[in-house]
Amino acid sequence: MAVNPDLLPKDSGVYLYLICGHGREHEPLSPVKIGITANVAARLASVQTGQHTRLSVLAAFTTPNRDIARTLESQWHRHFAKHRLEGEWFDVDPITALEVMCLGWRHYFQNVPEFINFVDIPFYEREAKVMRAWREYYAANSNVVSIKKAD
Structure with a gap:
């Protein structure tokens, strides 16, 4: 569900990113x-240290x-201010953060619809829906057991 860092542009544009950790089931x-950078892959590597x-990029706008x-970035930092841990880190559900960021993006660029499609907001909105649906299914089906690799 996260953006593959190898596929991220290395040196073009300015990106607003959402980075988070993931669990055993990659949730x-x-x-x-939440931050900005010119190089998302390098920023992920730097934050990972x-x-x-294990951290991953959930979105890069x-x-x-x-x-x-x-x-x-300031708009989203203010929105999540009561959940701020330190710096740009927030104790917020990543799926909710992604949904809020997509809504904010649509609102900010409402008069420039081609830009909404350019950054693939519909993709991130679908990703958020899929992740939320999987989480709800998993929670409702407590008999779903994770499969562990044999040593």
């Missing part, structure tokens, strides 16, 4: 990091310029 876990859990990226 996204809190906390989340010193982390006890392309922005037209750094000013817009900062505006959106």
Whole structure:
């Protein structure tokens, strides 16, 4: 469900990213990091250093310029302010964060619909729905047992 860092652009544009850890079943876990960067893959590698859990990029939104990226980043930081742990880290459900970010993106660019499609907001919205549906199914079916690899 996360963006493969090998497929992320290395040096073009400014990106607003959502990074989180993931569990044994690769489900996204809190906390989340919301930030901006010109190189998402390098930023993920830098943030991963010193982390006890494997991190992944849940979303990377392309922005037209750094000013817009900062505006959106500040908007989402304010939205999640009561859940701030430290710096850009928030104790927020990653799926909820992704849904809020997609809604905010649509609102911010409501007069530029081609830009919404350019950054593939519909893709991220579908991803959030799939992740939420899987979580609800998993919770409702407590007899679902994870399969562990044999040593």
